[in-house]
Amino acid sequence: MSVLWFVVFVTVLVGYLLLEGAVIGVGATLPLLGRSSQARGRIVSRIGPMMLLSEVWLVAIGGLLFGIYPYVEGEVLSALYPLVLALLTCWVVRDAGVWFRARGGTDHWRLGCDAMVCGGSLGLAASWSLVLGALFSGLSGSLVTPAGLLLIPAMAIAFATYGIGVSAHLLRVPESRELVRRHAWAGQMYPMAVLLAVAAVTALAPATSHLLAHTSSTNTLLVLTVFALPCYTLVVAVQWWGLRWMSRNFERAESTRRSFF
Amino acid sequence: MDVLDLARLQFAITTNLHFVFVALTLGLVPMVAIMQTRHTFTGRDRDELSTRFWGQIYLINYALGIVTGLVLEFQFGMNWSGLSHFAGDVFGAPLAIETVSAFFLESTFLGLWIFGWHILPKWVHLALIWLVALTAYVSAFWILTANSYLQNPVGSRVVDGRLLLDDFGLLITNPHMLTALPHVTGAAFMTASWLVIAVSALHLRRGHQVEFFTSCLRWGVLVAAGSGLLTLISGHVAPAHVEATQPDKLEGPMEPFLNSMLLIGDVLAVLALLVLLPMLLRNTLARARWFHPVLIALAPLPVVASALGWIVREMGRQPWLVYEHLTVAEGLSPHVSAPMVMVSLVVFTLVLGSLTLTNIVLILKAAARGPGDVLLGSKPVEPEPPSPVSISGEST
Numbered sequence: 001m002s003v004l005w006f007v008v009f010v011t012v013l014v015g016y017l018l019l020e021g022a023v024i025g026v027g028a029t030l031p032l033l034g035r036s037s038q039a040r041g042r043i044v045s046r047i048g049p050m051m052l053l054s055e056v057w058l059v060a061i062g063g064l065l066f067g068i069y070p071y072v073e074g075e076v077l078s079a080l081y082p083l084v085l086a087l088l089t090c091w092v093v094r095d096a097g098v099w100f101r102a103r104g105g106t107d108h109w110r111l112g113c114d115a116m117v118c119g120g121s122l123g124l125a126a127s128w129s130l131v132l133g134a135l136f137s138g139l140s141g142s143l144v145t146p147a148g149l150l151l152i153p154a155m156a157i158a159f160a161t162y163g164i165g166v167s168a169h170l171l172r173v174p175e176s177r178e179l180v181r182r183h184a185w186a187g188q189m190y191p192m193a194v195l196l197a198v199a200a201v202t203a204l205a206p207a208t209s210h211l212l213a214h215t216s217s218t219n220t221l222l223v224l225t226v227f228a229l230p231c232y233t234l235v236v237a238v239q240w241w242g243l244r245w246m247s248r249n250f251e252r253a254e255s256t257r258r259s260f261f
Numbered sequence: 262m263d264v265l266d267l268a269r270l271q272f273a274i275t276t277n278l279h280f281v282f283v284a285l286t287l288g289l290v291p292m293v294a295i296m297q298t299r300h301t302f303t304g305r306d307r308d309e310l311s312t313r314f315w316g317q318i319y320l321i322n323y324a325l326g327i328v329t330g331l332v333l334e335f336q337f338g339m340n341w342s343g344l345s346h347f348a349g350d351v352f353g354a355p356l357a358i359e360t361v362s363a364f365f366l367e368s369t370f371l372g373l374w375i376f377g378w379h380i381l382p383k384w385v386h387l388a389l390i391w392l393v394a395l396t397a398y399v400s401a402f403w404i405l406t407a408n409s410y411l412q413n414p415v416g417s418r419v420v421d422g423r424l425l426l427d428d429f430g431l432l433i434t435n436p437h438m439l440t441a442l443p444h445v446t447g448a449a450f451m452t453a454s455w456l457v458i459a460v461s462a463l464h465l466r467r468g469h470q471v472e473f474f475t476s477c478l479r480w481g482v483l484v485a486a487g488s489g490l491l492t493l494i495s496g497h498v499a500p501a502h503v504e505a506t507q508p509d510k511l512e513g514p515m516e517p518f519l520n521s522m523l524l525i526g527d528v529l530a531v532l533a534l535l536v537l538l539p540m541l542l543r544n545t546l547a548r549a550r551w552f553h554p555v556l557i558a559l560a561p562l563p564v565v566a567s568a569l570g571w572i573v574r575e576m577g578r579q580p581w582l583v584y585e586h587l588t589v590a591e592g593l594s595p596h597v598s599a600p601m602v603m604v605s606l607v608v609f610t611l612v613l614g615s616l617t618l619t620n621i622v623l624i625l626k627a628a629a630r631g632p633g634d635v636l637l638g639s640k641p642v643e644p645e646p647p648s649p650v651s652i653s654g655e656s657t
Contacts, residue, residue: 052372055327059368060360062334067357070349074342078594081339085605088335092328092612096619099324102636103623216350219426223354231362235369242373249380257379260320260637 002215005068005224008232009211010204012064015236016057017128017196023051025163026171027094027121028156030114033167033176037107040114044101046171046250048261051098053239058091060232067224071214072207079139080131087127094120102261122156129155132203151199158195165189170247264599265590268340271606273575275336278617279329280571281564286326287401287446288453289319290394292484294387301387307473313639314632315457315477316390318624320375325620327368332609334360340602341582343592348424348583351417351432352410359403367396378638402442409437412574413506414583424586437506440499441574447492448570450484451529452563457481458537459560460628462553470631475547482537482546489530496526507584510577518576522569525562532559 026033026047034040065073077084097116104110132155133148164186168176180187204211215221253259262270293316300308334356337345345353373381374389381389410416416431417424426432461478464470503510511519540546578584582592627635 049372049376052368052375056360056365056368059331059334060365062331062338063357063360066334066337066345066349066353068353070345070353073338073349073353074345074594077335077338078340078342078597081597081601081605084335084339085608088332089608089612091331092616095324095328096616099321100619100623103321103627216353217425219429220350220354223426223429224357227358228361231366235361235365238366238369238373242369246373246376249376253376253380255641258636258639258641260317260375 001218001221001225002212005064005215005221006208006212008229009064009068010201012057012060012232013200013204014197016054016061017200018193019050019054019057019239021159021162021193021196022166022170023047023054024094024121024124025159025161026167027098027117027163028125029160029163029167030118030121033164033173033179035175037110037114039173039175041101041110042254043167043171043173044098044114044117045254045259045261046167046173048098048259049246050171050243051095053242055091055095067220067228068216069211069214070216072211076135076139080134080143083127083131083134083143087124087131090120090123090127092120094124096120098261102259121159125156125159126152132199135203136206138206155199158192158199161186161188162192162196165192170243172247172250262599264597264602265593267599267602267606268593268597269589271340271602271609272333272336274606274610275329275333275613276575277568277571278613279326279333281452281567282322282325282329282617282620284445284449284452284564284567285322285456286319287397287449288451288488289315289322289456290390290397291450292453292457292480293319294390294394296480297387297390301383307476309638310473310632310635311477313635313637317635317637318456318627320637321623321627322620323371325616328616329613330364332613339605340594340597341592342594344582344587346423347587347592348410348414348417351414351424351426352407352583354426354429355403355407355410355432359400359407363396363400363403367393367400370396375637398446401445402438405438405441405445406433406435408574409435409441411581411583412437412578414586419586424583436502440495440502443491444495444499444570447488447490447495448563448567450488451492451526452567454481454484454488455529455560455563456628458485459557461547462556463629464631465547466550466553466557470633471547473632475544478547479541482533482541485529485533486538489526489533492526493530496523507578511573515573515577518569518573522566522573525566525569529559529562529566 026043030040030043034043065076093116097113097118097120101110101113101117104113129151130144130148133145133151134143136147137145164176164179165188167173168180168187169189216224293312296308296312296315299305300312370389370392374386374393377386377389410432413435414424415435416426416428418427419425457477458481461474461481464474465478500511537546540549546552580588580590582589
C-alpha cells in the first residue's frame with residue numbers, strides 16, 4: 001500500500017511539473033511570444049482556463065504530503081521555509097496577473113498584469129530549481145545549494161523551451177507557431193517534458209526510503225485509496241480530454257465569445 | 262511578539278480572509294447554477310444575462326479563495342509542523358481527500374465551464390456548473406471534517422506519542438462537523454444573497470435595468486430569508502454539542518464575539534423574513550427607493566458575522582490545537598525563528614491584503630457597471646461584418 005501511494009505521489013509531482021510547467025513556461029516567455037499587448041492578451045486568455053487545470057496539482061501535492069507523509073510534510077516545508085515563501089509569493093503574483101488582466105481598461109493595468117505574469121513565472125521557475133536542488137542534497141546545510149543554483153538557468157531554459165512548444169502546439173498561438181516554424185529548437189515540447197519529469201524524479205529519488213519509512217498508517221492509506229484514488233483517475237481522464245478539446249477549439253471559441261481571462 | 266504570536270497572527274489573517282471570501286464563493290455558485298438552469302429551460306435572454314453577470318462576480322472572487330487556500334495549506338507545514346507530526350495521520354486524511362477528490366475536480370470543471378461558454382452543448386455546460394457547485398460543497402464537508410477533528414478529536418487513539426486513525430466513520434460523523442456544515446452553508450448563502458440584494462438595490466435606486474434587477478432582488482430576498490432561517494436553526498442546535506465537549510468555549514472572552522454574531526444574524530434573518538419577504542408582494546421592495554440605501558449598507562454584515570463566528574470557533578479552543586491533546590505552542594515548528602515568521606507574515610499580509618482590496622474594488626466595479634458590460638460569455642467585438650445584435654444593445 002505504501003508503495004502504491006509512493007507511485008501515486010510521484011505521478012502527481014510529475015503531473016504538476018508537466019502541466020504547470022507549461023503555464024510557467026508560457027508566462028516566463030510572455031514578452032517574447034507576444035510583442036503587442038493584444039497578442040499577450042490572447043496568450044493570457046488561452047492559458048487562463050488551462051491554469052485552473054494545472055495549478056490544482058500543487059494543491060494536491062500539498063494535500064497528499066499531509067495525508068501520506070505528514071511527518072515529512074512538516075519537516076520539509078519548515079526546513080525549506082524561505083524557498084516555500086518565495087514559491088508561494090511568486091505563485092500568487094502570477095495568478096493575480098492572469099486573473100486580473102482582463103478586468104482593467106487601461107494600458108498601464110494590462111502592462112502591470114503582464115509583468116506580474118512574467119515575473120511571477122520566472123520566480124516560480126527559480127524557486128522550483130532551488131527547492132529541487134535542496135531536496136536532492138537531502139536538506140543538509142544551506143538551502144541555496146550549488147546544484148540548485150546550477151539548476152536555475154537549466155530549469156529556466158527547460159521551462160521556456162517547453163512553454164514555447166506548448167504555446168505553439170497546445171495553445172496554438174499563431175506567433176509561437178511562426179517562431180517554432182523558423183527555429184526548430186524552440187518547439188521541443190516532448191523532450192523538455194521528459195527532462196522536467198526526470199528532474200522531479202531525480203530530486204525525489206534520494207528521499208525514497210525516508211518517505212517509505214514515514215508513510216501514514218495502513219488505516220489512513222486505506223481511506224485514501226477508497227475516497228481519493230478513484231477521483232484522481234477521474235481528474236486525469238477529465239483533464240486529458242479537456243485539454244485536448246480546448247486545444248482544438250481556441251479559434252472557434254474566440255470567434256464565438258470573448259474570454260473571461 | 263514571540264514566534265508563537267507571529268505564527269498565530271499569520272494563520273488568523275489568512276484563515277479569516279479565506280473563510281469570508283470562500284463563503285461568498287460557496288453562496289454564489291448554487292445561485293449561478295440555478296440561474297443557468299432557468300436559462301437552459303426557458304431560453305430567456307434575461308436568465309442568460311443574470312447567469313453571466315453574477316457568474317462574472319463569482320469568478321472575480323474565486324481567485325482569492327484559491328490563493329488564500331494554498332497559502333493556508335502550506336502554512337501548516339511551514340509554521341505548524343508539530344501538528345502534522347502529532348496528528349497528521351488523522352488530520353491529514355480529510356485534507357488529502359479534499360484536495361484530490363473535491364478541489365481538484367472543482368477547479369477542473371470550472372476551467373472547462375469558463376472556456377465552454379457558447380461552444381459546449383448547453384446541457385454539458387449546465388452540468389459543469391452544477392459539478393462545480395457540488396464539488397465546492399464536498400470540499401466544505403472535508404475541510405469542516407478536518408477542523409472539527411481539532412475541536413473534538415474522535416475516531417483516533419494515541420500510539421507511541423502520535424495520534425493514529427482508528428475509526429474513519431466517527432471522523433466523518435463528528436457532531437461538530439454535522440452542526441457546522443448547515444450553519445456555514447447558511448452563512449455562505451446569507452453572504453451571497455445580501456450582496457445580490459445590495460447590488461440590485463443600488464441599480465434600482467438609480468433606475469437602471471429595473472426589470473432585470475427587480476428579478477435579481479426577488480431572488481436575493483428569497484435566498485436571504487431561507488438561509489437566514491437555516492443559519493438561525495443550525496446555530497441554535499450547535500451550542501449543545503459544543504458545550505458537551507468544550508465546556509468553557511462559549512463563555513468568557515469569546516462572549517462578546519458570539520453575541521455580536523448572534524445580533525447580526527438575528528437582525529438579518531428577521532429583516533429578511535418579516536420585512537423584505539412581505540415587501541416582495543407587488544414589487545413593493547423594488548419600488549421603495551427610500552429603503553434601498555439601507556439594503557446597500559447591510560451587505561458587509563454577513564461577512565462580519567462569518568468572521569466573528571469563525572473567531573469564536575477557532576479562538577474558543579485555545580490553548581488547544583488538537584483539543585485536550587496538543588497545545589498551539591506544541592504545534593509550532595521547532596526550528597523556525599521569529600524573524601523568519603515575521604518576514605513571511607509581512608509578505609503574506611501585504612500580498613494577500615492588496616489582492617483582497619483589488620478583489621473588493623473589482624467586484625464593486627463589476628457590480629456597479631451592471632449586466633450590460635460583462636465579459637464572461639459575451640459576443641466578440643468584430644469590426645466587420647457589423648453584427649446586428651450586440652450584447653450591449655440587448656441589455657440596455
